[in-house]
Amino acid sequence: xxxxxxxxxxxxxxxxxxxxxxxxxxxxxxxxxxxxxxxxxxxxxxxxxxxxxxxxxxxxxxxxxxxxxxxxxxxxxxxxxxxxxxxxxxxxxxxxxxxxxxxxxxxxxxxxxxxxxxxxxxxxxxxxxxxxxxxxxxxxxxxxxxxxxxxxxxxxxxxxxxxxxxxxxxxxxxxxxxxxxxxxxxxxxxxxxxxxxxxxxxxxxxxxxxxxxxxxxxxxxxxxxxxxxxxxxxxxxxxxxxxxxxxxxxxxxxxxxxxxxxxxxxxxxxxxxxxxxxxxxxxxxxxxxxxxxxxxxxxxxxxxxxxxxxxxxxxxxxxxxxxxxxxxxxxxxxxxxxxxxxxxxxxxxxxxxxxxxxxxxxxxxxxxxxxxxxxxxxxxxxxxxxxxxxxxxxxxxxxxxxxxxxxxxxxxxxxxxxxxx
RNA sequence: GGGCGAGUACCCAAGUGGCCAACGGGGGCAGACUGUAAAUCUGCUGGCAUACGCCUUCGGGGGUUCGAAUCCCUCCUCGCCCA
Numbered sequence: 001x002x003x004x005x006x007x008x009x010x011x012x013x014x015x016x017x018x019x020x021x022x023x024x025x026x027x028x029x030x031x032x033x034x035x036x037x038x039x040x041x042x043x044x045x046x047x048x049x050x051x052x053x054x055x056x057x058x059x060x061x062x063x064x065x066x067x068x069x070x071x072x073x074x075x076x077x078x079x080x081x082x083x084x085x086x087x088x089x090x091x092x093x094x095x096x097x098x099x100x101x102x103x104x105x106x107x108x109x110x111x112x113x114x115x116x117x118x119x120x121x122x123x124x125x126x127x128x129x130x131x132x133x134x135x136x137x138x139x140x141x142x143x144x145x146x147x148x149x150x151x152x153x154x155x156x157x158x159x160x161x162x163x164x165x166x167x168x169x170x171x172x173x174x175x176x177x178x179x180x181x182x183x184x185x186x187x188x189x190x191x192x193x194x195x196x197x198x199x200x201x202x203x204x205x206x207x208x209x210x211x212x213x214x215x216x217x218x219x220x221x222x223x224x225x226x227x228x229x230x231x232x233x234x235x236x237x238x239x240x241x242x243x244x245x246x247x248x249x250x251x252x253x254x255x256x257x258x259x260x261x262x263x264x265x266x267x268x269x270x271x272x273x274x275x276x277x278x279x280x281x282x283x284x285x286x287x288x289x290x291x292x293x294x295x296x297x298x299x300x301x302x303x304x305x306x307x308x309x310x311x312x313x314x315x316x317x318x319x320x321x322x323x324x325x326x327x328x329x330x331x332x333x334x335x336x337x338x339x340x341x342x343x344x345x346x347x348x349x350x351x352x353x354x355x356x357x358x359x360x361x362x363x364x365x366x367x368x369x370x371x372x373x374x375x376x377x378x379x380x381x382x383x384x385x386x387x388x389x390x391x392x393x394x395x396x397x398x399x400x401x402x403x404x405x406x407x408x409x410x411x412x413x414x415x416x417x418x419x420x421x
Numbered sequence: 422g423g424g425c426g427a428g429u430a431c432c433c434a435a436g437u438g439g440c441c442a443a444c445g446g447g448g449g450c451a452g453a454c455u456g457u458a459a460a461u462c463u464g465c466u467g468g469c470a471u472a473c474g475c476c477u478u479c480g481g482g483g484g485u486u487c488g489a490a491u492c493c494c495u496c497c498u499c500g501c502c503c504a
Contacts, residue, residue, distance in 0.1 A: 254457075257457060259458080260458060261456095261458055261459070262458090262459080289456095291456040291458085320457080368468065368469090369468085369470085370467085370468070370469080371450090371465095374450090374451085374464095374466085375450085375451070375465090377451095377464095378451050378452055378464065379451085379452070380450080380452075390471085409450085409451085410450075410451060410452090411451095411457060412457065413450095
């Protein structure tokens with residue numbers, strides 16, 4: 001990559017930045033340390049964090065040092081941005097657990113095996129030892145409350161009915177101190193984050209300029225929103241996680257396959273490591289024949305491959321093909337073996353198969369007997385491709401390959417039942 | 422410390438003694454239409470029950486009443502104002 005910054009600009013991944021020319025020259029001049037931080041508020045990263053990780057990856061591929069920061073300390077305090085109420089504080093034990101899990105997920109996207117290429121740090125390591133007095137003198141002295149109050153994230157909270165605690169108010173100082181530490185200890189000179197982080201990021205840049213008289217850089221990407229305005233990865237319902245235990249590779253694939261036409265080009269630019277020219281070709285082909293969903297398929301493949309590996313991406317694609325494009329009753333036994341590993345599945349004794357309501361609840365496709373009955377009423381469920389009703393006796397439904405029942409709710413939820421005797 | 426106000430289901434929010442499992446909106450799920458898209462229209466959205474109905478729920482606890490989300494007491498949490 002001759003000009004990484006230009007590439008990112010073309011991908012619409014730069015929203016705000018410090019002096020653009022200085023940033024460009026710094027990146028072009030040689031390897032730099034670049035840092036992206038996320039707070040371990042859950043035991044898994046989600047697709048919202050993926051942008052940062054992919055940007056780190058792009059820098060790493062260009063020979064720079066990626067610094068992934070797990071915010072063990074800031075996670076204890078809570079970022080006031082983007083919410084109207086105080087966070088619930090997490091305890092040490094939970095944070096430890098979360099950081100450990102996140103490290104595994106991170107390591108697949110960003111190479112952490114060679115410290116010169118990438119490292120994972122936890123800001124508790126340098127934040128915990130600082131005393132309150134040191135912090136107030138060394139960090140607090142360099143920042144005016146006036147500036148802090150001017151930040152959008154703070155302003156919003158002050159005007160909200162719940163207000164903001166001093167704890168969360170202090171968050172940006174901790175993050176500023178992180179950047180200072182990484183600058184001193186690792187020579188880090190770029191910080192990145194979503195545009196909602198810009199205030200916090202700039203605080204760090206200012207702090208370093210005041211204390212070290214050094215000009216460091218930063219940029220943010222536009223907060224990813226779907227064309228319907230919802231915040232990606234934070235859809236009210238189920239989040240899409242990077243941990244395969246929480247969101248299977250198949251489910252992750254489905255999340256991206258279902259991307260809206262209007263969003264798919266931008267998402268490819270954001271998440272795919274393919275060159276821009278190739279993505280533009282795919283986008284152009286997609287405009288010609290959107291119903292083929294080739295762009296969505298490419299996007300889904302690239303993301304799953306990045307997060308879980310090529311093998312998982314292919315397996316997830318095969319499972320999806322079986323469920324959506326071909327007749328499940330004609331699928332081979334081997335295909336079902338694979339499918340069982342990709343979609344939710346369960347084993348049920350032959351004697352327990354019969355009543356559709358009980359079976360639907362047992363598989364989790366319905367949340368309660370009432371939910372199952374409502375769904376059956378609305379003809380939402382099918383077994384082996386045939387619609388079910390309350391009278392369907394699953395015991396007499398012919399099992400595929402002698403042992404499988406493929407249950408479906410709506411168009412998108414599947415569950416494979418293996419019947420044993 | 423004092424005064425005022427608020428806490429309702431996933432979220433916002435109506436309801437101020439029975440017609441309340443609780444208006445409305447959002448979100449979610451499903452059906453029709455489709456391309457595993459969007460838009461649109463329709464249905465559903467506490468649990469048990471085929472059903473009559475029963476049970477649990479309106480910040481926590483206690484009370485008044487035949488009957489409470491609604492009235493009283495108390496506690497907790499939060500906001501605004503005064504000190």
